[in-house]
Every structure is written in structure tokens, then in C-alpha cells.
Amino acid sequence: MARFHTVVRCPLTVQFWLLGLDARRGDLERRGFLRAPAPQGSSLYTLGPLTLHSSGLTLELSGGRLRFERRRHRFSLNGEVLPASRGLELCRPFLLDHERWVAGRYGVAYRWEQLRAYRLPPPIRRNVPVWTAYLGPERVQAAWLTPLLGVGGRPARRTLWQPFGASF
Numbered sequence: 001m002a003r004f005h006t007v008v009r010c011p012l013t014v015q016f017w018l019l020g021l022d023a024r025r026g027d028l029e030r031r032g033f034l035r036a037p038a039p040q041g042s043s044l045y046t047l048g049p050l051t052l053h054s055s056g057l058t059l060e061l062s063g064g065r066l067r068f069e070r071r072r073h074r075f076s077l078n079g080e081v082l083p084a085s086r087g088l089e090l091c092r093p094f095l096l097d098h099e100r101w102v103a104g105r106y107g108v109a110y111r112w113e114q115l116r117a118y119r120l121p122p123p124i125r126r127n128v129p130v131w132t133a134y135l136g137p138e139r140v141q142a143a144w145l146t147p148l149l150g151v152g153g154r155p156a157r158r159t160l161w162q163p164f165g166a167s168f
Contacts, residue, residue, distance in 0.1 A: 008073045011088065011134035013127040014115075015095055016070060019052060021114060022102070028052070031101050050094045059091055066090050088134065099135060 022028050023045065029035055033045040033052070042054040049060035059066040064078035068087060075087025082090075102110060115128060 008123075009130050010073050010084070010127060011131040012068065012070070012073075012091075013123050014131035015134075016054075017120075017124050018111060018114065019098075020054070022098075023052075027102070027105075030105075031098070057091065059094060061090065092134070096135065 019028070023042070028045045028047075031047065033047040036044045036046065038044045038053055045052040051058040054070075056068045056070045058068075061077075066082075066087065067076050068074070068091065069076075073084065075082040075084060075090075077087075077090075099111070120128075
């Protein structure tokens with residue numbers, strides 16, 4: 001019998017890995033996140049309506065509390081499960097704000113340099129194109145895309161490149 005497993009295509013897989021690097025470097029606190037002990041696991045980092053933890057995120061919105069559980073790759077709003085595409089849409093502006101801050105502080109190519117500096121675990125490596133698409137072409141500079149894309153802007157490896165919307 002053949003064995004297989006479902007590979008979750010989620011830009012937050014990469015985003016949380018990068019946020020972990022930011023936490024270790026002290027960049028979350030430099031940006032203004034308040035660090036507090038958590039009952040379990042890593043610390044909580046809060047900036048305005050956004051709270052980050054290694055297990056996921058919580059976002060206080062006008063419509064209620066959005067939660068993302070990393071382990072299950074599940075979003076909920078006020079306890080009601082949301083489609084992943086809707087959850088990603090709701091948290092995207094807050095994550096883009098952070099990425100703009102990082103790019104402003106360290107330069108546009110900094111995130112790509114981080115991704116190249118480590119031997120990425122397979123789930124991270126597989127989701128880099130999904131994460132890049134999630135950021136949106138208006139936010140991503142050519143310096144980030146050059147290693148991912150081939151000549152003429154076509155994907156270098158079509159098997160890895162999927163538009164953000166097609167992943168969920």
C-alpha cells in the first residue's frame with residue numbers, strides 16, 4: 001500500500017519561522033512588541049491588537065477575536081472555524097506591517113538572506129513561494145524574487161510556484 005501525507009501549503013509556516021528568528025534577535029521587542037511569560041511554551045509578544053506565540057497568533061478585530069493555531073493550521077473567529085483564505089486575508093495587513101518594518105530596518109533583501117543562510121526544514125522550504133505570493137507582488141522587491149524566478153519572470157520550478165489563492 002502506498003504511503004502519502006498531505007502537505008499543507010500555508011504562508012504562515014514561513015512567516016512564523018521568520019518571526020522566531022526575529023524574537024531570538026530581539027527584533028520583536030525593538031519594534032515595540034511587549035514580551036510576557038506564557039503559561040506554556042515560548043513567551044507572548046503583543047503589539048496593539050496582535051499577540052504572537054510559538055503556537056499561533058491572536059488578533060483582536062472589530063468583529064471579534066481571530067485565532068490561528070499553527071499545529072492544526074486552523075483559523076477561528078470568535079470560536080467559529082474560518083476558511084484558511086479568509087483567516088489569511090484578515091491577518092495579512094498586520095503581518096505586512098511587520099515585514100515593512102523589517103525591510104525598513106535591514107533592507108529589502110534581508111528576509112531572502114535569512115532564508116538562504118539556513119538549511120531550511122522541508123515544510124519551510126516548500127512554502128517559501130507560497131509566502132512570497134502571500135506578501136503580494138506590490139510588496140515584494142525584485143531582489144527577493146530573483147532566486148525564486150527564472151528568466152522573464154516565469155517560475156524557475158513550476159512545481160513549487162502556486163499563486164496564493166490556489167493553495168487553499
